[in-house]
Amino acid sequence: MVTSTEPSRVQTVRRVYLDMCALNRPLDDQNQMRIRLEADAVSLILSHVRTQTICLLVSPVHRNETAANPDMAKRTHMQLLLAEIGTEMVADVSQARRRAEHLYQFGLGPADAAHVAFAELGGCDFVTVDDRLLRQLSRVGPGIWFGTPMAYCDREELV
Numbered sequence: 001m002v003t004s005t006e007p008s009r010v011q012t013v014r015r016v017y018l019d020m021c022a023l024n025r026p027l028d029d030q031n032q033m034r035i036r037l038e039a040d041a042v043s044l045i046l047s048h049v050r051t052q053t054i055c056l057l058v059s060p061v062h063r064n065e066t067a068a069n070p071d072m073a074k075r076t077h078m079q080l081l082l083a084e085i086g087t088e089m090v091a092d093v094s095q096a097r098r099r100a101e102h103l104y105q106f107g108l109g110p111a112d113a114a115h116v117a118f119a120e121l122g123g124c125d126f127v128t129v130d131d132r133l134l135r136q137l138s139r140v141g142p143g144i145w146f147g148t149p150m151a152y153c154d155r156e157e158l159v
Helices: 033-050 060-067 072-085 093-105 109-120 131-142 149-156
Strands: 014-018 054-058 086-088 124-125
Touching: 014 033, 014 109, 014 149, 033 054, 033 072, 033 149, 054 109, 060 072, 060 109, 072 086, 086 124, 093 109, 109 124, 124 149
Parallel strands: 014 054, 014 124, 054 086
Antiparallel strands: none
16 A cells, blocks of 8 residues: 655646737737747637636626727627636626726726736736736736736746
């Protein structure tokens, strides 16, 4: 009989929150190397969401931004994607609003502040391709991990 002194490891599903610029990256013009790399990283993350090793949380901000997209093809694609593989967040909207207002005071745009607030409430890693937002988050120091799609793939050792 073999016994182990190591504690049992329960595999928990990781939660990730991709903002709209990250989610839309695979739909962007792929002529620039950076955009192609980011698109590939987002596609890799989404493939893990599809196999349920990662949970993609979706907030009301996703729904609002998607509905406001004037490009009908992109809007429809994103609505279907979020419905197919996203997990709706159950969060206190008033608490998210208060946190977003606080983040807005630090210079984040309204939508960015709301995305980060919901990611914090969901205890998610936050992924974006927006360099300006990443710099702002470095100053604000949210209580969650944040970074680019490539950094997330490296951190989580996604293959």
